[in-house]
Amino acid sequence: MEPVRSRPVETAPVEIADHRRLVMSLAPEPAVVEMPLERCLGLVSARPLTARLAVPPFTNSAMDGFAVRLEDVRDATPGHPVRLPVAGDIPAGSPAAEPLEAGTAMRIMTGAPMPVGADAVVKVEQTDHAPGITSPPAEVAIFEAPEPGANVRRCGEDLQIGDPVLEAGRVLDGPCLAAAASVGHGLLAVRPTPRIGVISTGSELSGAGQELAAGSIPDSNGVLLAGLVADAGAVVTEQARVPDDPARLREVITGWDVDLVITAGGISAGAYEVVRQGLPELTFHKVAQQPGGPQGAGVVGATPVIALPGNPVSVYVSFHVYARPLIAALRGLAAEPPMVRAGAGAAWRSPAAKTQFMPVRWEDGTAVPVHRLGSKSHLVASLPLVEGLAVVPAGVDAVAPGDALDVLVTRGGIQ
Incomplete structure (x- = not known):
């Protein structure tokens, strides 16, 4: 194959910050979509989230025990317990109980709604009722007078309706989604996961694990880039290994529907530099860095393209310096590297x-x-x-x- 001549390699290196600005200029404003909460793990919140429900949403018991009126048990001690008839049983998930009558108690489970009239919950361990799976007793002995509001979680004591819960630009992990669910959200406004196309270039490349022909080497850059993309929170939806054929390279890229293409190799000063030759609309630099001096970036059609050098360590370094911040921006995150x-x-x-x-x-x-x-x-x-x-x-x-x-x-x- 005869080499296709491309623009000459610039001899004066550019600064890292200048090339990074070029790369970051490729990032469009990320889209916003609404998705069911259970599909949002790892995505980035697009809008601030406020509470639609109070937390807790109703006044409830913080312990398994007995709901009581303080005036009925204020004199209870281990030596002189107060005995009360048990007027009802309130399991978690039940509707609001009947009001608690004076001189009675109700057995109550953790998370169950407090009956009207009750001031506190006496833990089951402070009574003569055995804990565990049992029927409610007809009568219970109270061995200790509780403080007002003891073992009671008041409605809204953690969050009131309208209180802020999550800021925009937050990576949604399990605790974030649990918080969103607890305040009444089933749909969340998020930035969709960026779809990335990865291309390793070179006629010398063979698939991983294949027997090597003379002059061939395994393609490690493709799997390296795919892993780095996943680590950065994006997803590889297209991947190809392209020989030194500029027309084939352009055909592959223009046939993909992705948010970003990352190529490895084919941008240096050799005779067969497929990315320089096949994508002349990109800007190619020699950047004043080691490793990874050759770099390229631009747009093919409407698709942003980052062109990285071909040596694997250069790919690794260049990805973290340039591609990772761009993917962060596509996700709706701050682009500054850690x-x-x-x-x-x-x-x-x-x-x-x-x-x-x-x-x-x-x-x-x-x-x-x-x-x-x-x-x-x-x-x-x-x-x-x-x-x-x-x-x-x-x-x-x-x-x-x-x-x-x-x-x-x-x-x-x-x-």
């Missing part, structure tokens, strides 16, 4: 003319390179060890133990 400040746990070299993203792991609270060869872009076998990317600014050619660095957290937190 950074922490940490000391270096070892010495290493850095290219002074570039910002270095050193793959590191945590060791006693310090950042230590995961591989003795540092940040070279082909060290794919070290990726399972990476927990963050230590950011060494341009102008620094060496890192010493104890030097304070920003670390972009890619997995977990400081250990």
Whole structure:
């Protein structure tokens, strides 16, 4: 195959912030959809949520025991219990009971509505009634006088109708959904999960596990990107491995209905750079960073495309620096990457003319390179060890133990 000539690679590198601005400009305003609460796990709330119900929605018992009037039991002691006839039984889920008559008690279960007239609940352990699955007694002995309101949850004591519950832009986990359900919501306004298309490029690529022909290598970038997309809270709905055929690349992308396409490979200065050749409408940069200098971004038709370099560590670094913030924006989240400040746990070299993203792991609270060869872009076998990317600014050619660095957290937190 004859190489297709593309625009020349720019010789002057651009700053990371400039390319990141280009990438983030691709993010449209995320859509808003209403979905049943049980399908919203992991989605992002699009609007603030307020209580439609009070919490608790009615005054109820906080304990299994006996609802009483204070004046009837104020003199109860272990040595001189007060004995009261039991006028009723109130299980959880029952409608409101009849009013509690003076000189009587009612057995009541946790969460059951308090009868009108009752001031407190005496725990079953403070009576002569055996706890457990039993019938209500005809009479109960009260061994201790309760405080006013003891073991009673008042209507609205946690939340009143109209009180704020969840802010917009919140990732909805189990506790969030439980809170929404408890205040009366069955439908939630959310941002839909971004649909991502992933393309690994190169005629040398073979499927994972396939026998390799001469000159072939396994396609690790496709599975790497699919996993990183899932970790970022999006879903891969399309995936392809495209040879060095610019027309085929364009055909694949224009045939997909996705919110974002991420490609790996084909953007450097070689003769067969399929993404540069097949997608000339993208802007391609040499960014002043290591690894992952070649970068591209733009729109094909109406679809945003991020073009990453082809070496796996460069893919990993570039995804976290550029693609992950864009996916966050598509989800309706703040796009700033999670950074922490940490000391270096070892010495290493850095290219002074570039910002270095050193793959590191945590060791006693310090950042230590995961591989003795540092940040070279082909060290794919070290990726399972990476927990963050230590950011060494341009102008620094060496890192010493104890030097304070920003670390972009890619997995977990400081250990």
